[in-house]
Amino acid sequence: MPSDIEYLYQSILMEHMKNPRNQGLVHDPSYQSLHVNNPSCGDEITLEVLVEDGMIKDIKQEGHGCTISMASASIITETLVERSVEEGLAIIKDFYEVVKGQDPDDDKLGDAVAMKGVSKFPMRIKCATLSWKACERILKGLQNVEV
Numbered sequence: 001m002p003s004d005i006e007y008l009y010q011s012i013l014m015e016h017m018k019n020p021r022n023q024g025l026v027h028d029p030s031y032q033s034l035h036v037n038n039p040s041c042g043d044e045i046t047l048e049v050l051v052e053d054g055m056i057k058d059i060k061q062e063g064h065g066c067t068i069s070m071a072s073a074s075i076i077t078e079t080l081v082e083r084s085v086e087e088g089l090a091i092i093k094d095f096y097e098v099v100k101g102q103d104p105d106d107d108k109l110g111d112a113v114a115m116k117g118v119s120k121f122p123m124r125i126k127c128a129t130l131s132w133k134a135c136e137r138i139l140k141g142l143q144n145v146e147v
C-alpha cells in the first residue's frame with residue numbers, strides 16, 4: 001500500500017504528464033538552448049532558457065521519453081522561473097539530493113519534491129535529472145560569460 005505522501009507525489013507527476021507546462025520551443029535567439037539525452041532510457045529533451053538581468057525569465061521544454069523525464073521537464077519550467085541564476089543553481093543542487101532520497105529542506109522546490117520517490121529506482125534517477133542537468137549547464141555557461 002502506498003503511503004499518503006507517495007500517493008500525493010504520484011498524482012503530482014501524473015498531473016504534469018497530462019498537462020505539461022511550457023511545452024514547445026520558441027526558437028528565439030535570446031533564449032539559450034541545449035539538447036540532452038539519456039541513452040539508458042531513450043529520453044530526449046531540448047530546453048530553452050531565457051535569462052535577463054541575472055533572472056530566469058522563461059523556460060521552454062520539448063522532448064520525448066518516459067513519464068519521469070517528461071514530468072520532471074515540466075516541473076523544472078515552473079520551479080525555476082522568476083528565480084535568480086544563483087538561486088536556480090542552488091535549487092538544482094537541492095533537487096539532486098531529493099532524487100537521492102534526501103528530505104527537501106528547500107521550500108522553493110515546489111512540485112519537484114514529488115521526484116523523491118525516484119530514489120527507490122536508481123536506474124531512473126538520470127530520467128529525473130536530465131532536464132535539470134541541461135538547465136544547470138545553461139545557467140553555468142551564462143555565469144561564466146558574466147565572470
Ligand code: ZN
Pocket residue numbers: 038041042043065066067068069127
Ligand atoms: Zn526515462
